[in-house]
Each structure stands twice: as C-alpha cells, then as structure tokens.
Amino acid sequence: MASGAGMMGRRGLLQGAAAGGAMLALGGNAWAKGPDLKPFKAEIEKRHDEAVARLQNWIRQPSIAAENRGMEEGCKLTMEMFKDAGFQSVTRMPTDGQPGIFATLDAGAPRTVGMYFMYDVKQVNPAEWVSPPFEANLVDKPGFGKVIIGRGATNQKGPEATFLAALHAIRGAGKKLPVNLVMVAEGEEEIASPHFSQVVRQPQVLQALGKCGEVWMPFASQSPSGGVEIDLGAKGVIELELVSSGAHWGRGPAQDLHSSYKAMVDSPAWRLVQALTTLVSADGNDPAIDGWFEHVRPLSAHEKEMIANAVSKQNEAAVKAQMGVQKWVRDLDFLAASERLASQPTVNIEGLVAGYTGVGGKTVLPGRAVAKMDLRLVPDQTAAEAQAKLRAHLAKRGFEDIEVNVTGGYDPTETAEDSALIRAEKAIYRGRGIEPLMIPRLAGSWPGYIFTGAPLSKPAGHFGMGHGSGAHAPNEYYVIESSNPKVDGIDGATLSYIEFLYALAATH
The missing domain is CATH 3.40.630.10 (Zn peptidases)
Structure with missing residues (x-):
C-alpha cells in the first residue's frame, strides 16, 4: 500500500515538473513555455x-x-x-x-x-x-x-x-x-x-x-x-559462442568420459581455455585479437572534456557501490577508467559451460565446452570486420576446430x-x-x-x-x-x- x-x-x-517556463532555445525558434501542461x-x-x-x-x-x-x-x-x-x-x-x-x-x-x-x-x-x-x-x-x-x-x-x-x-x-x-x-x-x-x-x-x-x-x-x-x-556488439568439442576437433571424447582417461585422452575443455587466453592480454582486460585496434578511433579532445566534466560531477564511491566493485581495472583512477569505458572495445566471457556443474563432484572428462561471449565495438569498427578478425586470429593459432557461432550483432x-x-x-x-x-x-x-x-x-x-x-x-x-x-x-x-x-x- x-x-x-x-x-x-x-x-x-x-x-512541479517543467515549472518556471524557462526559454528553451530549439533551432531558430524558441519553445518559450511550451504547451499548457x-x-x-x-x-x-x-x-x-x-x-x-x-x-x-x-x-x-x-x-x-x-x-x-x-x-x-x-x-x-x-x-x-x-x-x-x-x-x-x-x-x-x-x-x-x-x-x-x-x-x-x-x-x-x-x-x-x-x-x-x-x-x-x-x-x-x-x-x-x-x-x-x-x-x-x-x-x-x-x-x-x-x-x-x-x-x-x-x-x-x-x-x-x-x-x-x-x-x-x-x-x-x-x-x-x-x-x-x-x-x-x-x-x-x-x-x-x-x-x-x-x-x-x-x-x-x-x-x-x-x-x-x-x-x-x-x-x-x-x-x-x-x-x-x-x-x-552507443557501442556496437557481437554475441557469440565458442565451442570446443571432441567430435569436431577429432581429438578428445565424442561425449563425456570418465576422468581417469585424461592421462591418455585430450580435453576439449582445456582446448577452449587455451584458445580463450589468446584473445586477451594476460590480465584479461585488453583485446589481443590480431588487428583488433586497426580501426579503433581514439577519443577526441572534446570527448575527453565531456568525460572529465561528467567524472567531476559524480561520486566515485557511490558508483562503485552501485556496481558492487571495489577497484577499477589495473587500479586506474576514476577518470582513466571512465575514458576506457567510453573508448575501449572489449572481449567478455558471459559464461563458461563444460561437463558437470551440479552439486558435488562428478569425475568426467567433458566432450564439449562452450564459452558464451560478447564483444563490444567502438567507432570505427564494424561487426563484419570484427567477426572476420576473430576467425582469422583463431585459425592462425591452429584453433580452426573451435566453432564460432555468432548469434547476433551490429555496428556502433x-x-x-x-x-x-x-x-x-x-x-x-x-x-x-x-x-x-x-x-x-x-x-x-x-x-x-x-x-x-x-x-x-x-x-x-x-x-x-x-x-x-x-x-x-x-x-x-x-x-x-x-x-x-x-x-x-x-x-x-x-x-x-x-x-x-x-x-x-x-x-x-
């Protein structure tokens, strides 16, 4: 109630909304008091x-x-x-x-x-x-x-x-x-x-x-x-899944196998982890896909001024509390972190799924592993270019077997x-x-x-x-x-x- x-x-x-009737300059006209509200x-x-x-x-x-x-x-x-x-x-x-x-x-x-x-x-x-x-x-x-x-x-x-x-x-x-x-x-x-x-x-x-x-x-x-x-x-985005499977790889089990066989059988889950580590810097914070930054446009001086002005009027502690975080990446200050937020493309893991994830342990060697991912894009990147570069990056490192299933995406x-x-x-x-x-x-x-x-x-x-x-x-x-x-x-x-x-x- x-x-x-x-x-x-x-x-x-x-x-009280819109009270005061301030002059609002709109083009060559002025919307003085607007309509009678x-x-x-x-x-x-x-x-x-x-x-x-x-x-x-x-x-x-x-x-x-x-x-x-x-x-x-x-x-x-x-x-x-x-x-x-x-x-x-x-x-x-x-x-x-x-x-x-x-x-x-x-x-x-x-x-x-x-x-x-x-x-x-x-x-x-x-x-x-x-x-x-x-x-x-x-x-x-x-x-x-x-x-x-x-x-x-x-x-x-x-x-x-x-x-x-x-x-x-x-x-x-x-x-x-x-x-x-x-x-x-x-x-x-x-x-x-x-x-x-x-x-x-x-x-x-x-x-x-x-x-x-x-x-x-x-x-x-x-x-x-x-x-x-x-x-x-707004940033552009690509949503996709990277899939490693024994069936597609030609190594590892075609389905989940008793984990004791790991000594003699390859793991699609480890295969996926190895592929994922090539996509980002060692700390996971910068994309490392070949050519990823080729068309990334840096912030202009005016855009940096906008961000600095916005940061000066925000409460950093309150922002962190709302997000549930204690530190920004690499312990950056609020301004530097905010500039990254606006200017940097990202490679993010939404979820990792492989084998058994229920209560307790279950000693299996998974036959399939999936990483659900999103890639954020900034001007002047395009979704088509980004997809092509991701596939080429994996292929160059011998990961042609990793399936790249794009489910959607678009430009900034x-x-x-x-x-x-x-x-x-x-x-x-x-x-x-x-x-x-x-x-x-x-x-x-x-x-x-x-x-x-x-x-x-x-x-x-x-x-x-x-x-x-x-x-x-x-x-x-x-x-x-x-x-x-x-x-x-x-x-x-x-x-x-x-x-x-x-x-x-x-x-x-």
Whole structure:
C-alpha cells in the first residue's frame, strides 16, 4: 500500500515538473513555455492506475527470445497496446526469427519522428528474485518509494509503457499529438537483434522512416540522485559462442568420459581455455585479437572534456557501490577508467559451460565446452570486420576446430551533439533544472546503427525521466511513486515524454 507521503511525493513531482517556463532555445525558434501542461497533468493523474496496470500486464506476459518463450503472445500484446494508444496502422512484420512490428500514427503534424521499441526481455532465474519476476508486484523499496519489480520493468517495458501512457494522456486531454510517429519494434534485442534489419529494410518501412527527423527510444535516464546523462552514441556488439568439442576437433571424447582417461585422452575443455587466453592480454582486460585496434578511433579532445566534466560531477564511491566493485581495472583512477569505458572495445566471457556443474563432484572428462561471449565495438569498427578478425586470429593459432557461432550483432552508433534530437533533450532536462552529463557513447549497445547508418543516416538515441535498475539482473525494478523529490515516478516520466514530443515539434 502507498503511504500518504508517497502519494504526495508523486503529485508533488508532477505538479512541479517543467515549472518556471524557462526559454528553451530549439533551432531558430524558441519553445518559450511550451504547451499548457495543466490538462496533461490532470489526465496523467486521472490515468495513473491505468498506466500502472498496463505496465504490470505487459510484464506478466513473458517474452524471452533466447528461450523462444511467449514471443508470439508478446508480439500480439504489444500490437494491441499500440492500437489502444492511437496508432492507426499496426503491422506484424515476419522475419527469419521473432516477428517485428511496424506502426504509424498520423496526427496531421508538419514534423514526423521515428521511434524504436523492443518487446523481448532477458532470461530469469526465479530463485534469485525477492518477488517473482513475472508477477510485476508493487513493493516499497527504501530510498526510492513504490516500485514495480519484474523482468523488463526498466529494460525496456517500464519506459515504453510510460511513453504509451503519454499518448493516452494527450488524447484524453482532447489534444492532437504535435508530431507524427513512425514506430518500429522488435522481439530480438536481447539476443543482439539478428533479424531486425529484415524489418527496417522493408521498402514501406524505409520510406516511412526516411520522413523522420530522428529516431529515439524511451529510457529511464535518471540516476538514484536524480541526474541524467545524454549519450551521443552507443557501442556496437557481437554475441557469440565458442565451442570446443571432441567430435569436431577429432581429438578428445565424442561425449563425456570418465576422468581417469585424461592421462591418455585430450580435453576439449582445456582446448577452449587455451584458445580463450589468446584473445586477451594476460590480465584479461585488453583485446589481443590480431588487428583488433586497426580501426579503433581514439577519443577526441572534446570527448575527453565531456568525460572529465561528467567524472567531476559524480561520486566515485557511490558508483562503485552501485556496481558492487571495489577497484577499477589495473587500479586506474576514476577518470582513466571512465575514458576506457567510453573508448575501449572489449572481449567478455558471459559464461563458461563444460561437463558437470551440479552439486558435488562428478569425475568426467567433458566432450564439449562452450564459452558464451560478447564483444563490444567502438567507432570505427564494424561487426563484419570484427567477426572476420576473430576467425582469422583463431585459425592462425591452429584453433580452426573451435566453432564460432555468432548469434547476433551490429555496428556502433554516433549522433551529432548539435542535432535536433540532442538539442531537444537538453532543453527538457534543463527546463526541469537538470544539467545533463554529456557522454561520448553508451558503454552498452542497442541496434541504433540501423538508423544512424546508411541509407537512413538519422540521429538516434534515448530520452526519458524516471529511474529503474537491475537490467539483466535479479530484482529489476522501475520507480512508480518516488519518495525522492529529485527522481520522477511514472507520472513525472509520462509528462516528460509529452514535453519531449512538443520540443521535437519545435526543432528544425
């Protein structure tokens, strides 16, 4: 149950959001006070429970691409939510994998904006959760207020459902959207979007996106202290498995064998370990794949200034505590570690699987060993180049038998700081009294390359107030009613999306 203080906190944040009517310079125009927000605030308050229920219903529908679990149902539910929010055309887009969605909302506006959604989520181990991951329970979280705990709560169903709540509020207030919307959604983001291009490359989708000034996705951008950052791009990624097996190698057992035979039989598990050690420096912190840094672009002086400014305004101890770490690699200081975060490609082991991993020992010589990996890429690397270099590196060292099974991946993204998208983001954040931290690129990845690259070549990024955490981890949450006056709950985040659409409408 919400406390009285929690309810007052939610209303207080909503009442105060965007107050002051500061001049927000957007291109050649000035969005002075923006629209009259009172009708929207009233409608958001009125529809609060409806918005929360919508998000809970979405989380309660599992949609895990990696397990092919609930995907058709997840796609259908997302399409229904788009229709309910006012999209006039909503089309299921088949691919060689999970289906995508293409939707349009024509508001008769002079400007059109592209949007990206994902409806899939990461896998879960329910035993690790304090609240079942697909029950979407509302719980009190100390320091944050009332939150929804569930898989997809913040990544990305929470922010996306909040944006849909904004569309409902605009329509409920009797207003028209200030921009037209072109929506593309996929169900494979959490497996590195292997078939998303099959959605976007369809002629009717390319034509619609070509009319957009930019493409963006909703995001719970606020930190626990209320600050926000604007990322001017994101790293690319390749997800893959390296597999060593006796059957493919021609050495070692074709299946698990009693471990006493190790004295006379080769081990595919050790074979994999030996191959893995060639991919990185001795401490595991730098990629050592042949030619890996050939096209890595170093940080510019301006990008270094951005990072230094962001570091100066952050609490290093708090960042470490939130991440659960005690030291940065090689005992670097915060600034040097932050520069690495933005500038360095990575070779990461997500998981190692071989033989028996249950309770107690089981004396076997595994016939197969698998390393699940992700490789993060920076400008000017490409996913195609990186895959080729990895395969060539292994082959050169005699590891042709190691199978390289790429499951998905894409290039890095970049968006100009003076683009209309970034100027609109700055305007809204500053209008709320928040000076955003500018970051050269997100250390994580999303398939924005499909928008920023040819043939579309559009600015692309993220925007949104609100806070959540625990993406890809147990106990993922999204703040609904904030107890922190510096952090918005779902209602304040809803209003931020309305303001953002009006800001985009005023840019050129």
